[in-house]
Amino acid sequence: MFKLHAKAPVCTVIPGAVAMSEPKATTPTQGDTYKGWLFKWTNYIKGYQRRWFVLSNGLLSYYRTQAEMGHTCRGTINLATANIAVEDSCNFVISNGGAQTYHLKASSEVERQRWITALELAKAKAVRMQAESDDSGDECPSSSPPPSGQGGGARCSEVQSTLRTLGSKVEDLSTCNDLIAKHGSALQRSLSELEGLRLGGETGDKIRQVTERATLFRITSNAMINACRDFLALAQAHSKRWQKALQAEREQRVRLEETLEQLAKQHNHLERAFRGATVLPAPTANSTTDSKGSAPGKGDASDEDEENEFFDAMEDAPEFITVPADPKYHRRSGSNVSGISSEIGMDDQSSLDDQSLVFNQESPQPQEMEPVKKRRTRIPDKPNYSLNLWSIMKNCIGKELSKIPMPVNFNEPLSMLQRLSEDLEYCELLDKAAKCQNSLEQLCYVAAFTVSSYSTTVHRTGKPFNPLLGETFELDRLRESGYRSLCEQVSHHPPAAAHHVISERGWTLRQEIALASKFRGKYLSIMPLGTIHCIFEKSNNHYSWKKVTTTVHNIIVGKLWIDQSGEIDVVNHKTGDRCHLKFAPYSYFSRDVARKVTGVVTDKEGKAHYILSGTWDEKMEFSRVMQSSKGGLGGIGENGTEGKQKTVYQTLRARELWKKNPLPEGAETMYYFSSLALTLNEMEEGVAPTDSRLRPDQRLMEQGRWEEANAEKQRLEEKQRSVRREREREAARVASPAEDALIEDSDPSLKSTHQDNYKALWFERCEDPVTNEITHIYKGGYWEAKEQGNWEMSPDIF
Structure with a gap:
């Protein structure tokens, strides 16, 4: 055995082991530092x-330098999610999922091994602490009282604590086992090299190296032995206690089974009593029973005394309602009875309150219990029609897309109004925002809602139908989601649609969106114009924002794909809070995650409170900012001057704000529609005659009859043009000669030319009181007209 060299220090961090240190190179401090x-x-x-x-x-x-430890940290990496890899004798790499990567080199192989050991132990501990933190909020999975009536929660907490302690010990054993394997391999390799050098006479340095590795192996082995001893002692100490707890759980299960059996009998008797009350006359006060509770002359009506006691309690039969001949309502009534029985406490199971078992005239009526309408989950599959794309697009470069006659082959069977209503797929984010007490946290949910509206576009390369002027679309989801939505096409050139949503859960959404689009050959850019407003009733917070640019790539050659890029400022006009969102454009040379979105929520003073991160097609997370500081430089200016410093935020653990719902099965053959999109064109009764569901060319396309849809589309567009010309002629007839003279004096070329005087039916053009923009705001009347079935004022556009 080699003797320990006097100048061969060893430093490692192992649970239960003593660490030796190298004074000049490394300095271990308290704990695992x-x-x-x-x-x-x-x-x-x-x-x-x-x-x-x-x-x-x-x-x-x-x-x-060491002097910077008190004020300037150059970088930090969390080992809980990091990978540690060894490259050669002195080099190793630490990577955190691609976001951070450190390429490091030690002064020697021994020094590198010390760091690797310390890093792996620190990583194991960090992962264990993170898992314990995740489990710290879990409650004891026991929904029944403890056997003795007290102490159940304490015993559950004690068992969980013991299990966590044992789990920690198992993690230590696993870590030490890995280290023993690594150090053993290194020691074996050094012994083999030493044996080869012994024959050559060069053994001095190698003996020192083998001695250091042997010391590391001995320390790790001792730690393994100590961890095994602790684990064995702990398991033996708690073995008897666990046996007692297991026996108590078994006894409790037996009592619960007996209780459930009694409740089942009571439930069965209650159902029979309820059915008998609708057909049997009420028992009189003179009704008598024998000592066992059975009716005279009938013998024993039941084997259970408790059941007969329930019959004796039924002395007021007229209070029972007659059950209607509706199987759905029968099932619902049965479920109510079951609910009452299951909610009876164990202490009260012997004395049921008769009043809770009586169904009086104030019970919900059958029509209030009708189930929510079942929406469709499929549409006809998309046909595979060939089309010469270039023959249509070559003459369209540089033109406004809305003025180009496009066949339905480029479309999807939805109108732009329906696509606008599809923004409400994740309306639950606004429901959560309405419940927030903190306006900054509320702003996070509103920002997530703005991002979620783009998630449905990632695979949707089809163009929606351009709405006809005066076309409407209603989306009544009061029963399912608590809101009603109405869209109307208020302008044709430029195309603009107004949208208004009112929710019973405390928020209102309104917007007017006009689309500006340009075809540039390789790609198509769609620039939404207009402002979106969201108002919360309880807090009176008023938010507004605009949409980013949508780009469709590979129009001529290659596979179509969609990208969103630009910046959004979500502003709270009441408090001055702001969320700045940045949609990063896709770049082949960027190492960032595709479709990345980042955001910062600041108050009116500009102080950051939350950081948002994620992608617009998958999910968004938010983290609370604890501290912010100026970090590295943002770049070099044109004149050689240094750019602005980047702001570095220290945040708490990220929490999920929003996550995309999975697409329905077979979505690739149904235009990649989401679950909500599949229901948008479903026929409904009572809608206005101008509703998009009634549009014939769109309906024909959904059914796969594309040739007929193209012919119908041309008919509708020509009808719209003729109506517009008639409207302009009418405007010219009502114009006074003085107005014509004034127009001719200002510009002779404008004589006999009049603007379209079209006015929207359900929206009114006025100045927005918040942004001072001219926009269309809902003036009311639509839902009242629907209730009355009065659509006389609706134009004939189809």
Whole structure:
């Protein structure tokens, strides 16, 4: 056995083991803190640079010098989610999912092994602490009282604590096992190299190296032995206690089974009593029973005394209602009885309140219990029609898309009004926002709602139908989601649609969206114009924002794909709070996640409170800001001056704001419609004659009859043009000669030319009181007209 060299220090961090340190290179402190110099790769010009690294509480931070530890941290990586890889004898890499990667180099192989050991132990502890933190909010999975009436929660907490302790010990054993394997392999390799060098006479340095590795192996082995001893002692100490707890759980289960059996009998008797009350005359006060509770002359009516007691209690039969001949209502009534029985406490099971078992005339009526309408989950599959794309598009470059006659082959069987209503797929985000007490947290949910509206577009490369002037679309989801939505096409050139949503859950949404689009050959850009407003009744907070640009790529050659890019400012006009969202455009050369969205929520003073991150097609998360500081430089200006410093935010753990719902099965053959989109064109009774559901060309396309749909589309567009010309002629007839003279004096070329005087039916054009923009705001009357079935004022557009 080799003797321990006097100048061979060893430093490692192992649970239950004693650590030795190298005074000049590394300095272990309290707990699992580990410090020392390492060389970090910076760039191809400077190469590796010497940096001071500190490992503490599962975080690896680095500084340029030791003096910077008090004020300037150059970077930090969380080991709980990091990967540690060894490249060669001195180099190793720490990567955090691609976002952060440190290429590090130690001064020697032994020094590298010390850091690897410390990092792996710190990572194991960080993962364990994170798992314990996730489980800390879990409650005891027991919905029944404890056997003795008290102490059940304490015993559950004690068992969970013991299980966590045992789990921690198992993690220590696993970690030590891995380290023993690594150190054993390294020791075996050094012994083999030493045996080869012994024959050559060069053994001095190798003996020192083998001695250090042997010491590491001994420390790790001792830690393994200590962890095994602790685990065995703990398991033996709690074994008898667990046996008692198991026996108590078995006894409790038996009591619960007996209780459920009694409740089932009571339930069965209650149902029979309820059915008998509708057909049997009420028992008189002179009714008598024998000592066992059975009626005279009938013998024993039941084997259970409790059932007969329920019959004796029924002395007021007229209070029972007659059950209608509706099987759905029968089932609903049965479920109510079951609910009452299941909610009876164990302490009260022997004395039921008769009043809770009586169904009086104030019970809900059958029509109030009708189930929510079942919506369709499929539409006809998309046909596979060939089309010469270039023959249509070559003459359209540079033109406004709304003025180009497009065949339905480019469309999907929905109108733009229906696509606008599809923004409400994740309206529950606004429901949650309405319940928020904090306006800044409410702003986070509103921002997530703005992002969620783009999630349905990721695969939707089809163009929606351009709505006809005066076309409407209603979306009544009061029973399902508590809101009503109405859209109307208020302008044709430029195309503009007004939208108004009112929710019973405390919020209102309104917007007017006009689309400006340009076809540039390789791609198509769609720029939404207009402002979206969301008002919450309880707090009176008023938010507004605009949409970003949508780009459709590979129009001529290649597979179509859609990208969203730009910036959105969601502003709270009451408090001055603001959320700045940035939709990063896709770049082939970028290492960022595709479709990335980031955001910062600030108050009116500009102080950041929340950080939002995620993608517009999958999910959004938010983190509370604890501290912000100025970090690295943002770049170099044109004149050689340094750019602005980047702001670095220290945040709490991220929480999920929104997550996309999965697409229905077979969505690829149904235009990639979401569950809501599949129901938008479903026929409904009582809608206005101008509703998009009644549009014939759109209906024919949905049914797969595309040739007929193209012919019908041309008919509708020509009808719309003729109506517009008639409207202009009418405007010219009512114009006074003085007006014509005034127009001719200002510009002779404008003589006999009049603007379209069309006015929307359900929306009124006025100035927005918040943004001072001219917009269309809902003036009311639509839902009242629907209730009355009076659509005389609706134009004939189809």
